[in-house]
Amino acid sequence: MTPEQYVQQKAAASGSSFYYAFLFLPQERRAAITAFYAFCREIDDVVDEVADPGVARTKLAWWHGEVVKSYAGNPTHPVMKALMPRAARYHIEAHHLEAVIEGCQMDLEQNRYLDFPGLTRYCHLVAGIVGEVAARIFGQTQEATTAYAHKLGLAFQLTNIIRDVGEDARRGRIYLPMNELQQFEVKTHEILNRQYSERFNALMKFQTQRALTLYDEALALLPETDRRAQKPGLMMASIYRTLLREIAADGYQVLHQRVSLTPLRKFWLAWKTQAFGRVV
Numbered sequence: 377m378t379p380e381q382y383v384q385q386k387a388a389a390s391g392s393s394f395y396y397a398f399l400f401l402p403q404e405r406r407a408a409i410t411a412f413y414a415f416c417r418e419i420d421d422v423v424d425e426v427a428d429p430g431v432a433r434t435k436l437a438w439w440h441g442e443v444v445k446s447y448a449g450n451p452t453h454p455v456m457k458a459l460m461p462r463a464a465r466y467h468i469e470a471h472h473l474e475a476v477i478e479g480c481q482m483d484l485e486q487n488r489y490l491d492f493p494g495l496t497r498y499c500h501l502v503a504g505i506v507g508e509v510a511a512r513i514f515g516q517t518q519e520a521t522t523a524y525a526h527k528l529g530l531a532f533q534l535t536n537i538i539r540d541v542g543e544d545a546r547r548g549r550i551y552l553p554m555n556e557l558q559q560f561e562v563k564t565h566e567i568l569n570r571q572y573s574e575r576f577n578a579l580m581k582f583q584t585q586r587a588l589t590l591y592d593e594a595l596a597l598l599p600e601t602d603r604r605a606q607k608p609g610l611m612m613a614s615i616y617r618t619l620l621r622e623i624a625a626d627g628y629q630v631l632h633q634r635v636s637l638t639p640l641r642k643f644w645l646a647w648k649t650q651a652f653g654r655v656v
Contacts, residue, residue, distance in 0.1 A: 379458035383414035396646040397608035411459035423483045466513045475505040487549040503533035515605030524597040531590035542631040570631040580628035611646040
């Protein structure tokens with residue numbers, strides 16, 4: 377299996393909404409974003425799939441070393457072999473990859489966040505930086521597009537947190553800020569034990585509205601001259617905003633299941649954005 381085949385398989389197997397947006401890119405940009413996304417999946421899988429925190433830390437340390445070696449011209453992992461030939465062209469720098477590793481490292485060090493500013497720091501590392509790199513690969517020409525990418529990444533990550541409340545709780549993690557749980561009088565044990573309530577619904581409605589507002593703010597930051605190039609990000613925004621509305625319409629039933637859109641619906645939303653240039 378070639379490095380390109382490896383990253384393609386890694387990206388496709390994830391079933392992520394991001395994959396559908398990649399399909400509309402020119403071949404070389406698609407190859408670059410697929411390799412970068414596969415890197416992010418590899419790092420994320422260390423935290424999600426390795427039960428022993430000590431082993432996970434060792435693996436993340438190995439990946440840090442692999443990034444250093446790769447930028448010195450000696451990649452060994454298929455993901456880095458696929459990514460490095462395209463890194464310079466799309467201005468993907470070592471500190472971008474190291475930030476993703478640092479963000480996932482945070483999952484090993486803490487499983488609660490006191491307030492939204494603290495959560496935002498985590499989201500910036502695991503999603504804002506990813507958005508920044510993706511914008512470069514898609515064809516960013518304006519500096520202001522970076523601010524759009526960071527805010528859109530935050531909106532994406534908050535959507536993931538809302539969708540995965542139950543799944544994360546089963547791993548012992550609660551990303552919802554603790555002071556906001558207190559504000560809505562939702563107890564930690566209620567989330568861990570999958571106990572729904574009107575209080576929980578009110579909390580989730582608050583989280584959803586904040587994420588939807590962030591999508592609006594991000595889209596307002598995107599310079600018109602970069603709008604065409606950034607269509608893949610707009611496709612993802614369309615898919616993720618639709619997912620948020622589905623979660624709300626379903627009554628925030630996220631503690632016992634993972635609400636998702638069908639692959640056909642994701643593709644349809646991506647195609648509509650590609651064709652009409654609008655986020656639904």
